[in-house]
Amino acid sequence: MLMRTDPFREFDRLAQQVLGANTAGPAVMPMDAYRSGDEFLVHFDLPGIDPETIELDVERNVLNVRAERRSPAPEDAEMLVAERPTGTFTRQLFLGDTLDTDRIDASYDAGVLTLRIPVAEQAKPRRIQITGGGSGRRQISG
Numbered sequence: 800m801l802m803r804t805d806p807f808r809e810f811d812r813l814a815q816q817v818l819g820a821n822t823a824g825p826a827v828m829p830m831d832a833y834r835s836g837d838e839f840l841v842h843f844d845l846p847g848i849d850p851e852t853i854e855l856d857v858e859r860n861v862l863n864v865r866a867e868r869r870s871p872a873p874e875d876a877e878m879l880v881a882e883r884p885t886g887t888f889t890r891q892l893f894l895g896d897t898l899d900t901d902r903i904d905a906s907y908d909a910g911v912l913t914l915r916i917p918v919a920e921q922a923k924p925r926r927i928q929i930t931g932g933g934s935g936r937r938q939i940s941g
Contacts, residue, residue: 828864828890839898839916843890846910847883853912857900862892864912 832841845853845866852867866888872878894900897919904915 827884828866828888830890832892834918837918839918841892841914841916843912843914844910845888845907845912848888848907848910848912850907853907855903855905855914857894857903860894860896860898860900862894862900862903862914864888864890864892866912 829844830841832839834840843864845868848866848868854863854865856863868883868885868888870878870881870885894916899917899919902917906913
């Protein structure tokens with residue numbers, strides 16, 4: 800299970816709301832996360848990101864995502880309008896103990912980074928064999 804705590808992101812959102820400006824900088828990395836069968840899927844919107852700049856690492860149960868978008872304009876260009884955010888984007892996900900962090904699969908297509916995180920074998924439902932009682936063995940779903 801994914802844990803949904805990110806106090807800094809919430810603070811940034813509140814600061815933007817109160818001040819009416821983008822005070823948090825360009826560190827926006829929207830995501831969707833859901834469970835489908837025996838895996839969790841997480842999709843991050845990262846349009847215009849060079850896949851070579853994307854870094855993923857897991858330490859304990861914390862997944863860190865880092866990506867960088869550089870300006871397409873040359874250094875000596877006179878910028879007339881700069882509305883597309885550039886710079887470093889980061890996001891942390893706190894992963895539950897029921898996920899297999901050793902088998903995370905990551906892919907990047909059409910500006911979307913997709914992570915597939917399998918549910919750990921020990922967390923999957925299983926049948927338990929019951930013996931005794933003279934009537935033989937029977938199985939109970941667990």
